[in-house]
Amino acid sequence: MRRGRRFYYDLFSRVYDKVIALHSADKAGKLRSxxxxxxxxKGGMRVLDLCTGTGSVAIEASRTGSLVVGLDFSWGMLEKARDKGKGARHLVWVQGSAPFLPFRDESFHVVYCSHAFYELRDWEKLWTLGEVKRVLLPGGCFLMMEHEEPSHPVVRFLYKVRLASMGSLDSSRFISKELKLFSRFFKDVVREKSPTGNSKLIKGVKR
Ligand SMILES: C[S@@+](CC[C@H](N)C(=O)[O-])C[C@H]1O[C@@H](n2cnc3c(N)ncnc32)[C@H](O)[C@@H]1O
Incomplete structure (x- = not known):
């Protein structure tokens, strides 16, 4: 497990939601819905929100009546998620690492991963895709949402520096091949733009 990254997120958890609200003018709430x-x-489904952070996606999903597990490796983020989700039913928080999921095969109907996949190292991405496939039921769906590459050159540069410092040094190469890679694990892989235009969704179904 990456201790430095966990420590970073334990600290960042204190202001994470405020920072997101600030820089996305609350589009993030709508985006996650x-x-x-x-x-x-829907009711009766079992859902996993991978790298749940402060739990926005997991809490939203639990409103559908599904049983939702939010998993993250940062205790700080999970504590915030627990506070935010207080009173919500059908919601469980689990500390764990994305490439080593502590769940049985075919446990979930749907797995989400919002704005976290690109932060994984290249080997972690591959292992995580394998693990997501393992824990999904046949016909279950994986949905990965990430920022689109910004068009403004300065913002694009900063975006690439962030990806290089967190995920892989060669993130552009990974992004150019990601649909092919997802297709190795899932069928019916599609990519679409979010309504805000700043994020993209990649969706695939377990064979
Ligand atoms: C940018 S936040 C996104 C949080 C949330 N999904 C959202 O959309 O707001 C990235 C999250 O991924 C978590 N994370 C990063 N690498 C992880 C790993 N290998 N296993 C589990 N969680 C991880 C971090 O702790 C952090 O909470």
Whole structure:
């Protein structure tokens, strides 16, 4: 497990939601609701929100009546998620690492991962895709949402520096091949733009 990254997120958890609200003018709330809708969750389903952070996606998904597990490796983020989700039913928080999921095979109907996948190292991305496939039921769906590459050159440069410092040094190469890679694990892989235009969704179904 990456201790430095965990420590970073333990600290960042204190202001994470405020920072997101500030830089996205609360589009993030709507964006995460849109993501949940795309998964088609409903009562009786079991849902995993991978790298749940402060739990926005998991809490939204639990409103559909699905049983939702929010997993993250940062205790700080999970504590915030627990506070935010207080009173919500059908919601469980689990500390764990994305490439080593502590769940049985075929446990979930839907798995989400919002704005976290690109932060994984290249080997972690591959292992995580394998693990997501393992824990999904046949016909279950994986939905990965990430920022689109910004068009403004300065913002694009900063975006690439962030990806290089967190995920892989060669993130552009990974992004150019990601649909092919997802297709190795899932069928019916599609990519679409979010309604805000700043994020993208990649969706695939377990064979
Ligand atoms: C940018 S935040 C996104 C949080 C949330 N999904 C959202 O959309 O707001 C990235 C999250 O991924 C978590 N994370 C990063 N690498 C992880 C890993 N290998 N296993 C589990 N969680 C991880 C971090 O702790 C952090 O909470």
């Amino acid at each position: 849109w993501l949940v809708e795309q998964g088609g969750c």
